[in-house]
Amino acid sequence: MSTLTGQRLGPALDIDARLTGLERTVDLLLNLTPVNAAEAWVDFERSDYGSAPTLRLRPLDFDPDLVRRDLYGLEIENVTDPALHALLRSKRDEIARQVTALEDRDTSRFVYGSLQLYGGITRVLAADAEELLRLIPAQVPSGRSVTAGAFAEAARAEFHRYGAQYPGFPVNVQVREDISELMVSFGQLLIPEAAAIRADRVEALLHHEVGTHVVTYQNGARQALKLLTIGLPGYDETQEGLAVLAEYLVGGLDPRRLRVLAARVIAIDQMLHGADFLEIFESLRADHGIPARTAWAIAIRVVVAGGSVKDAIYLRGISRLLDLLAEGVNLDVLFVGKLAVDHIPLIQDLLDRKVLEAPWVRPRWLDVPGAQERLDGIRAGMSVTDLYEGAVPT
Incomplete structure (x- = not known):
């Protein structure tokens, strides 16, 4: 970025940095992750799946009123660039919604905040999810898994592979007892201490978490606009769509995984229509053949804090990316940082004006053997149900 450009955009970049710091303070993802999921599963299993779990969330370590202030x-109003003015205003409003949602945890109001942040379930999305569950036979649970420690070792090796090609790429891996799901938070890969990860999913998960979420964070960290590290408004859907695309291109989007993505949408739809945890859990098992442990994981992610619709973004995100790739959209712009497909024109404009730079790191999953052939197939036109490559019931 030139000195002249930096001076002209000074107010925008100052506000960008302050918004980035405020979202780090709020930390929506971590503050919606149960701290007792492992113990709750043990209790639920002992009850013969008859008693709904009580999920505990960590206390907020910030004052909502001070963040709003x-x-x-x-x-x-001092930002004169129209595009950046609209972007910063939208991001400010999104963080305010996050704060309200966190205040509303474990109340009937929370689901409405979740809908504002992530959107609802359209008829088309629900129909695609139902079709995937109809097409893909119920799967036998995988027998072999790896521990959190073994996965952490594989993850560090993946970080080092990126570091060998891009010196300065940091290694950020933690195994923690206070989380229940694998996640990336501000560039750090967080692994639940109690995790038992399917051995045949390790490679796909590394490309999902490190090759997408960490890579886009690190690319964003080298941009003038620091919001690209934490995400432009509504970035989640595109980010998870990219991560699922990574799984597909490396051959890791297997039938079990597709069924989980579809089942998440169905579970959210049920929750929005009034179903409680036990009803969702039993429906996933009885109606769709989802194994008990997987049905549990899906259901708690849906009912947490009072009802979360976040998990619909995986299937919706990959569906939208399939359409865009068929239209000829170039993936490279999406690696600049964490952004939504709706931001592509803005990001391209900022790239053209040298406010932003081309992505520092190229995801390894683009160069895995067979990835380009799969990508060519998508560009020729594919629907989300085409991602399933197995036998179709007659």
């Missing part, structure tokens, strides 16, 4: 004290 800081948010609305930002002088966004």
